[in-house]
Amino acid sequence: WYAGMYHLLSRDCAAPNGQFPIVPFWGFRKDASGEPYGLIARAIPAQDEVNFRRIKLTWLLQAKRVLMDEDATNMSQQQILEEVERPDGLIKLNPQRKNQKSISEVFQVQQDFNIAAQQFNVMQDSMKLIQDTMGVYGAFLGQESNATSGIAIANLVEQGATTLAEINDNYNFGSQLLGELLLGYILEDMREQHNKVIVINRNDKRKRKTVVMNHVDEQGLLTNDLTRLRAHIALAPIQQTAAYKSQLAERMMMITAQLPPEVQITVIDLVLELTDVPNKQEFMERVRAALNIEKEPEDMTEEEQAELAAQKQQEQQLQQKQLELQMREMEAKVLKLESEAKNIMAKAQREEGLTDSQRYDNAKTQAETKRILQEIENLNLEMSQMQSQMLQTVEAMIEQM
Structure with a gap:
């Protein structure tokens, strides 16, 4: 074990399952040496350019150029430069100078702001280059961009996610290894703990469940033994930001x-x-x-499931009662039609010896009898269907019980 360059101690690795006790999170690695580097490596040249241009721009904003005649003042060169740099500087001109025309021809202080503007533009380009080399677009950061429609902005965001896909994948892989290592340490700590109560889905009342790990029953048998657990950490590839x-x-x-x-x-x-x-x-x-x-x-919770089962049972009982009432109603209709049919048949037999004109009425009576018999047949068919439906309902209730 080392702390930087200092050796602390040497001992066997205590990580479970033969794992390495430290999990590295790689960004990128060089092919030749395997040396790790991150996104910042791409932006270092552009950042150096920004730093250089900022220093240059600050110097140009402060720098002053002095143009003067040799006899413009009796002050020394060092005194002149110090007074020019001061906001409240005082410069005394030589009254015995040769050029007595205008002061602007004798003594001038100039600042070149045109070059400063060019330096500022170059610095802005370097700052934009940093963002481009990192693979992060303005839309990905929620900033304004040239894209105006929602679909175009969404495409830029997706393009930024694609650019960062490799480093995100390496991060997920490191997270998975770290999860497996932590799980190994947790299982090692819980091996000697018996009757350990664990609550699953603590924040969700519907899915909350209590599990007892390393449970020892009255006979001394161990259930939910953690030493027999073969767990694997898997990260769901779903964005949750x-x-x-x-x-x-x-x-x-x-x-x-x-x-x-x-x-x-x-x-x-x-x-x-x-x-x-x-x-x-x-x-x-x-x-x-x-x-x-x-x-x-x-x-559902256990109470909700029991309540739902009782409600369904009540609905099935109500449905069965309705079917029984319908069956009784249909049986009454059949009995009534059968009685009418018998009366009509008896009447027809009594009128067999009547005249032809009366036989016409008998034919009509026979037609009505045929219609009534057809209705009786239809009712019998409906009764058989309802009986089959009742049988299925009863079977379903038996299966649920």
């Missing part, structure tokens, strides 16, 4: 606004899931309750 979630929520709201009102009600809870609001879980539960949207069974 606030800007990404806000952009995704905005897109979903735009799409939802174009849907019919009856469809908007069915998907509003999915759109609200993307928003970041305080007490989000409780807020979502109230929205689902107001819209009568049922939860998924895996998202």
Whole structure:
């Protein structure tokens, strides 16, 4: 072990599972030597140029050029330069000088601001070069750019993410190795702890669950043994930054606004899931309750699942009673039609010996009898279908029990 260049001690590595105890987060590495470097290496030349131009620009803004006749003043050259640099400088001219025309011809102090403006423009180009070499565009930083439409800005953001893809991938890989190392240390610390209670999904009431690790039962047997755990850390490739979630929520709201009102009600809870609001879980539960949207069974607590099962059982019992009432009603109709058919048949037999004119009426009676028999047959068919439906309902109830 070293602290910089100083050797502290030498001992065996205590990292679990033969891992290295230190996890490096590489940006980039040189092919020849493997020397690590980051994004800043690309920007160092441009940054040196910015520093040089800033120093040059500051010097040009302070520098002054003095033009004077040899006998313009009796002061020494050092005294003249000191007085010129001062805002309240005092320079005495020589009254015995040869040139007695104008002071501007005898003594001048000049500053070259044109060159300073050129230095400033070069410095601005170097500052822009730093951002370009880093692969980060103005739209990626939320700054104004030449892109005006939302699609163009989104493309610039995606292009910036693509430029940084390698360094982001190396960061995710380092995070995964660090997670595996931490998990190994945690498992080592918990090996000797028995009946360790762990709460999963602590912040989510619907998915909250309590698990007892290294549980020792009455017979001395060990369940949920951590030494037998073979865990692997995996990072989900999903962006969870606030800007990404806000952009995704905005897109979903735009799409939802174009849907019919009856469809908007069915998907509003999915759109609200993307928003970041305080007490989000409780807020979502109230929205689902107001819209009568049922939860998924895996998202329900044990009490909610028991309540839902009891409610479904009541609905099935009510449905079965309705089917029984319908069956009784149909049986009454069948009995009534059968009675009418018998009366008509008896009447027809009594009138067999009547005249032809009366036989016409008998034919009509037979037609009505045929119609009644057809209705009886249809009712019997409906009764058989309802009996089959009742049988299926009872079987479903038995399976749920």
